[in-house]
Amino acid sequence: MASFEPRDPATLEEQRRYLRDGLVDVACDACAARVGVRKNSEQHTSIQWTLQSVALCKVFAARDQTPGRRDVHRSCPNMMASVDAAVRDGDVSVGAVDGY
Amino acid sequence: MSDTRMLDHGSTPLRYARGWHCLGLAADFSDGKPHAIHGFGTKLVVWADSSGELNVLDGFCRHMGGDLTQGEVKGDEVACPFHDWQWGGDGRCKQIPYARRVPMRARTKRYETAVVNGQLMIWNDPEGSAADRDILPPELPGVLTDEYTPWSWHVKEINGSHCRELIDNVADMAHFYYVHFAFPTSFRNIFEGHTATQFMESKGRPDKSEGGYSGEDSTLRSEATYYGPAYMINWLEVDYKGFVTEVILINCHIPTGPDSFTLQYAISVKKPEGIDDKTVDYIADAYTKSFGDGFLQDVAIWENKVAVQNPLLCEEDGPVYQLRRWYEQFYVDVADVRPEMTDRFEFEVDTTRANEYWHAEVAENLAKRAAEDPAAPAEV
Ligand code: FES
Ligand SMILES: [Fe+2]
Numbered sequence: 001m002a003s004f005e006p007r008d009p010a011t012l013e014e015q016r017r018y019l020r021d022g023l024v025d026v027a028c029d030a031c032a033a034r035v036g037v038r039k040n041s042e043q044h045t046s047i048q049w050t051l052q053s054v055a056l057c058k059v060f061a062a063r064d065q066t067p068g069r070r071d072v073h074r075s076c077p078n079m080m081a082s083v084d085a086a087v088r089d090g091d092v093s094v095g096a097v098d099g100y
Numbered sequence: 101m102s103d104t105r106m107l108d109h110g111s112t113p114l115r116y117a118r119g120w121h122c123l124g125l126a127a128d129f130s131d132g133k134p135h136a137i138h139g140f141g142t143k144l145v146v147w148a149d150s151s152g153e154l155n156v157l158d159g160f161c162r163h164m165g166g167d168l169t170q171g172e173v174k175g176d177e178v179a180c181p182f183h184d185w186q187w188g189g190d191g192r193c194k195q196i197p198y199a200r201r202v203p204m205r206a207r208t209k210r211y212e213t214a215v216v217n218g219q220l221m222i223w224n225d226p227e228g229s230a231a232d233r234d235i236l237p238p239e240l241p242g243v244l245t246d247e248y249t250p251w252s253w254h255v256k257e258i259n260g261s262h263c264r265e266l267i268d269n270v271a272d273m274a275h276f277y278y279v280h281f282a283f284p285t286s287f288r289n290i291f292e293g294h295t296a297t298q299f300m301e302s303k304g305r306p307d308k309s310e311g312g313y314s315g316e317d318s319t320l321r322s323e324a325t326y327y328g329p330a331y332m333i334n335w336l337e338v339d340y341k342g343f344v345t346e347v348i349l350i351n352c353h354i355p356t357g358p359d360s361f362t363l364q365y366a367i368s369v370k371k372p373e374g375i376d377d378k379t380v381d382y383i384a385d386a387y388t389k390s391f392g393d394g395f396l397q398d399v400a401i402w403e404n405k406v407a408v409q410n411p412l413l414c415e416e417d418g419p420v421y422q423l424r425r426w427y428e429q430f431y432v433d434v435a436d437v438r439p440e441m442t443d444r445f446e447f448e449v450d451t452t453r454a455n456e457y458w459h460a461e462v463a464e465n466l467a468k469r470a471a472e473d474p475a476a477p478a479e480v
Contacts, residue, residue, distance in 0.1 A: 008108040011410040018421035049444035073299040
């Protein structure tokens with residue numbers, strides 16, 4: 001059934017650019033989880049998990065899983081450390097493309 | 101070919117979101133009368149039966165289309181004002197007093213209900229699935245007890261905008277400066293499953309005083325989570341001159357048409373220790389007013405903007421495309437929900453460059469003001 005449909009085919013290209021471009025695969029140093037990472041700048045980080053990687057993460061598994069939990073905004077510190085290391089090692093480059 | 105960028109307005113979905121929607125405070129429907137709520141392209145009738153259970157049906161009688169919201173509650177049923185057909189909360193016509201029997205097919209559209217935190221929720225699904233009670237918003241400990249002020253509930257009709265405009269706010273860092281007059285110092289988003297969270301720390305702009313986020317003396321720590329497409333709980337810690345208040349803000353809506361919705365918001369304030377009730381009420385009223393003004397700041401934008409399917413982003417913007425991808429899960433059949441719509445996604449917005457610029461701009465505004473009015477404080 002029709003949802004929010006773009007009228008211009010170029011919009012699909014934009015969606016791909018913002019949703020998928022530049023994601024680099026990073027593995028966690030502490031578990032088997034892998035995520036897609038993009039860094040537009042020092043402070044910016046974009047992390048795409050999958051259902052499988054969330055299930056593999058030990059830190060998430062140890063957290064309260066009830067639907068109303070309030071720690072959702074906290075990331076996994078192991079994964080964040082692994083991302084920082086990947087940036088330091090140059091595996092994930094830092095910088096935006098055409099302003100984003 | 102020209103390089104001019106065109107706005108793609110896209111098309112609005114022909115359906116209303118699947119999920120829990122809040123109709124209002126349960127107590128407001130419990131007076132033994134039928135109540136009308138506009139929603140999902142129709143009018144709903146809400147009433148309490150003799151056991152106090154709340155029922156929600158399509159508001160129009162399946163006999164000849166009478167308006168049940170203008171009828172009467174008779175026993176457990178709602179009776180139509182036109183010919184007195186009497187409808188039960190299960191959607192069946194129980195009685196037609198002037199008829200020998202009730203046609204078997206006398207069944208109308210009913211909505212499954214739940215009461216959470218004293219609020220009436222209903223399940224909407226164009227596919228007609230059974231309500232998923234596992235994804236109801238959480239109960240808030242302490243709310244509706246003496247520890248918190250009672251909900252103050254507010255309703256605002258919005259015309260000319262799809263409710264996705266309201267959702268977009270979740271990822272919109274910069275509008276907090278321009279529309280709500282705050283410096284967002286930290287801004288993160290997490291989308292996962294049926295929830296979308298915004299985490300923000302902000303400081304009020306000293307050159308503005310309108311709305312709940314502004315003012316040089318206020319600092320704010322805010323966690324806001326959408327539970328499904330239409331119901332957000334926002335936990336706020338507001339620090340005003342070192343005095344911290346915990347405020348819970350509910351921001352929910354009911355879509356009424358393809359480009360209109362009813363915005364509802366509610367506030368409950370945790371009563372600070374050692375403060376008398378009168379002062380507590382005063383504080384609660386002040387927050388209700390200021391966050392209410394905050395919504396009006398958004399409304400003014402929505403009422404004048406156009407829909408954009410292809411927003412152009414800069415590096416300092418939040419993850420609008422990912423947020424919309426998350427939101428789309430509620431507008432497709434369950435079988436068409438793609439993993440990427442619900443997969444966990446985390447985004448930290450870079451607020452450094454923006455805040456440098458904004459602090460300079462505000463300093464300039466204050467200097468200008470001081471020059472125009474030498475009595476005003478010059479520097480902050
Ligand atoms: S239209 Fe409702 S009873 Fe006839
Ligand atoms: Fe806003």
